[in-house]
Amino acid sequence: MSLLSSLYPGALMVVGASADPTKRGFQSVRALLRDGFQGAIYPINPKLTELQGLVCYPDIQSVPGQPELALICTPAISLPDVLQQCGLKGVQTAIVLASGFAESGSEGEALQQQSLAVAQRYGVRLIGPNTSGVFNTHARMNLVGFSDLHAGPLGILSQSGNMALSLVTEGSQQLHSGFSSYIGVGNAADLGFHDYLDYFAADQGTGALVAYLEGLTDGRAFLQAARRFTARKPLVLYKSGKSESGQKAARSHTGALAGSYQVARGVMRQAGVVLVEQPDHLLPVAEALATQPLPQGRRIAILADGGGHATIAADALDALGLTLAELSPTTQDGLKALLPRGAAVSNPVDVAGGTDSDPLNFARCAELLLQDPGVDQLLLVGLFGGYALRFDVSLADAERLTAVQLAELARMASKPLLVHSLYALSRPKPLQQLVEQGIPVYAGIDAAVAALKALADYAAYRQRGEQDDLLTGQGEASLRAARLLTGVRQQGRTALLEPEARQLLGTFEVPLPEACWLQTPDELQQLDGQWLEQPLAMKVVSRDVLHKSDAGGVKLNLLGLAALQRGWQQIEQQVLSHQPEARLEGMLLAPMASAPGTEVIIGVTHDSQYGHLLMFGLGGIFVEVLKDVVFRALPLSRADAWDMLAGIQSARVLEGVRGQPPVDKQALVELLLKVSALVVAHPEIEELDLNPVRCHREGYTLLDARVLLATAASGAMSAAGAEATGMAELADGVQRLH
Incomplete structure (x- = not known):
């Protein structure tokens, strides 16, 4: 609110006012006087007594009253002292034009920090430094020039x-x-x-x-x-x-x-x-x-006075994911009655010369299109506004009347109407009238279509409900997860073993395929028939091996005890050859995922700017080749999750292609929300990768999981983690999975 009052000031100072017309200290005073600024203007310069008809003051303390705003035009080195004087005067906000601060190196950074400390001591807010300035046309205050x-x-x-x-x-x-x-x-x-x-x-x-x-x-x-x-x-x-x-x-x-x-x-x-x-x-x-009301959807009608522009507009709509509206029979019949026989009355509508001698036909056609319940927005393309220039001056009055009617029709329909015109840059009177009445006019079709898309996207954002959309990690689930994470910390580790990562996901009710963690090869002989009579995947369990496949730590389709024993031996040899110092903590066995499906990746990373981010995209080999992924900040709402599924470039793959069944999107959304809830409840999780997740017509199979914790636990530990610290049962560590 102080910034709001500062930019609608009753009085302002120009510190470093100048009699040199090339200086900002002169230009700003000139602009304030020219535009009719209604507040008091106090130029400050100890060498001047008058500037452009205004009294000039020698210093800040000499100024009468209490200005809310100060424009500081003095060199960078003077800023700490000037800010102190502003603070003593009760100035709310200072606009600092000078450069030579953090953008210029370490000395400038030190000067910036010194100036900021002075401003904070006296309660002065800073715009800048190194700013080009500020203007507020409604306050007639132009401090940019x-x-x-x-x-x-x-x-x-x-x-x-x-x-x-x-x-x-x-x-x-x-x-x-x-x-x-x-x-x-x-x-x-x-x-x-x-x-x-x-x-x-x-x-x-x-x-x-x-x-x-x-x-x-x-x-x-x-x-x-x-x-x-x-x-x-x-x-x-x-x-x-x-x-x-x-x-x-x-x-x-x-x-x-x-x-x-x-x-x-x-x-x-x-x-x-x-x-x-x-x-x-x-x-x-x-x-x-x-200027426009928000539309109900993405269905666009095009009204054109030429086939070329109509086609270009239709192509642009399709490229941006908008839809050509399907016009009702009533609308098409009405258009046929208004237009020549050769006119196209489906969509795009081409008037085929039907407005050349009577521009008012644009308004009549627009009325029909705006009244059609299947139309959300209307785009008019061609040469409207230039009929008097292109054909005959006698059309000028009709064009101006058409502009008035178009604006009124759009208001009555409460639907967006955008106009493209070849004559936009010539600024003829009919187009000026449209803009004055709140109808945007564009010189390029691409820009007009981009605006249509923005209206549709923003309307969808405003329409979507986000109440009760967030899953939260509360209660016993979060407490169990905290115990597990604290146990990992107590062992001096930041990387969870895959069995631990699976157990962590399980605390938030993520469905997981059956798995068995064995710590020694002797335990293979204790497996029952269920494990020995089906093909198994074997993966190394090691705190030192994060990328198992790269280290030779994965064997697939192992059937029977002998194959499992050979697989164990081969993995040990390959991993230790790749990483001689790696500590091996057993093998994880899991049945081979027999059901085909579409593989996706779900990941979490911690970004220095935005905090925890959730990633979704095509997984497996595709994530490295296509990099078709999208990001959202946590926490994630249900609407966000659905938007992520639709946001990848290959979203149609999720619908099923080349004989593949469509994936279970609802299950994927639930998985995204559970991952979000887990990380929000436990921000000490710095990275999480589920890749691949094989998606089926019903449900999904999680084939691999990796979790890394932040290096420093302080400041990132969840509340539940802090509560769980020191519990006696943590001394035993994480139980083995069976």
Whole structure:
């Protein structure tokens, strides 16, 4: 709330005001006066008594009253002293423009920390340092110096000043609805991305937020703030640093870590963030989300005045997973009555010249399409808005009336209407009227279709219920798991043996195939007929061998006592040849999985930015070759789990292909939720791999499990683990599996 009041200030100071028109200390004062800022402006410079008609003060303490906001234009080295003076004056927030802090090396990092300590001592919040500034059009406060700003619903949050300038310039050159506030994040020494999300969520002037992100220092806080934000408003984000070279550039630019783009894509989708793949889609997508009602589904109708644009639009819809709406017979009959004989009236609808002499036919056709219950969104493509320019000036009035009617029809239907026009960059009056009435206009079909997809995706996110969707690891199950993990810790180990990993999963009721752990080859002779009369898999049990196959620690299809004895001997020889120091703790026997199925991988890892992440994808050999996996942050909701199954590129494989039966998706979802509950209850688990999990028409077979604990137990031990520590029964360790 202090940030909200600071960016709607009753008074502000420009510390380091200047008479030089090339300096920010001059430009900011000029912009405030030009735009009609209603609050008090206090320029501060000991060498000036007047600046642009304003009284100039020699120092901060000379300023009358108590300004909420300070724009600091002085060099980096002066910042600690300036912040102290701001604190003594009661300033709430300081915007620090100077560079030369953490982004510049160790000395700059030390200066940044010193400045932050002063700010925290006096209760001053910092925007920056190394920020391009802030504007708030609704408060007529432009502290960046951008020109051609007009008030509207789009907020901008950016780690790059040039990206913000690019967005503002794009907006001034094209038809758009206007901006609310902009904040340049800079080094985020104090206030970070997540803090600003809370500001934009509370700001009544912001309807949707456009964000440019390079890296995060606190990914968990960002995700929590993003969930709060997207529950109220759309957040459209472009994440740079997709490649290794891009990640290096991001680190040198802001001092932040970019992290894995694949991970970022998954966790941001989970938080309801609309992640665009192209930076030039930021504004088009945000325009739609800020101005249009949310659709009921993904069914799109296309209304075109040319077959080429109609086909291009249909291809773009299909590429992004949207659906061409199936028009009702009533709608098609109505279109036939309006259009020439050669018109296409299914979908896409091609008016075939039916609007060339009467643009109002667009509105009549749009009315039929918007009223069709099978249509969720309407896209108009072609040259609307340019009829008077293309054909004859006498069509201008009809086009302007058509624009008014289109906007009214969309409001009445409460369905999104987006318009693509060849003449968008020419900004003719009919297209200006559409934008003024809340209908987005696009110069490119791809951008328009990206906006349609964003509307459908965000609507689905808002519609899905997440109440009571989380499985939690409570009670006796978690206590049993904690006893097991504490026993492993007491033996000085961080890697669970596979039998222990199986037992751990069993405490959370994960169904497991039968298995037998033998510690010496002599125990083979004690096996009964059940084990000797079926083909078995034999796997080495060793705290030192994490990848059994690579070390020769797996033998398959062993039938009978003699084969088992030979297999044991061969595994011992191969493993010790591969790892001479490996400690062998027996063999795990399990019946060969005879039922065919689709193999998937489920894994958990701990990410430095986002915390524990759950991974799902095709397993077995495919995980290394295709890398077709998706990530979500824990805890996982049921909706998240279903979304993961649909999110891999090979999702159709789960439906059954080439004679394979479809997999039991419900069972997979339950497995994902149980793994999530286990790790959330026991955050000391740093890595968990279930690969492969063979999925069948009913249920699944878990063929291998691996669990690693964090190196340091302190701070990561679960509550149940702490409770279980010291229990007498732990002295005996983990019981053998039989």
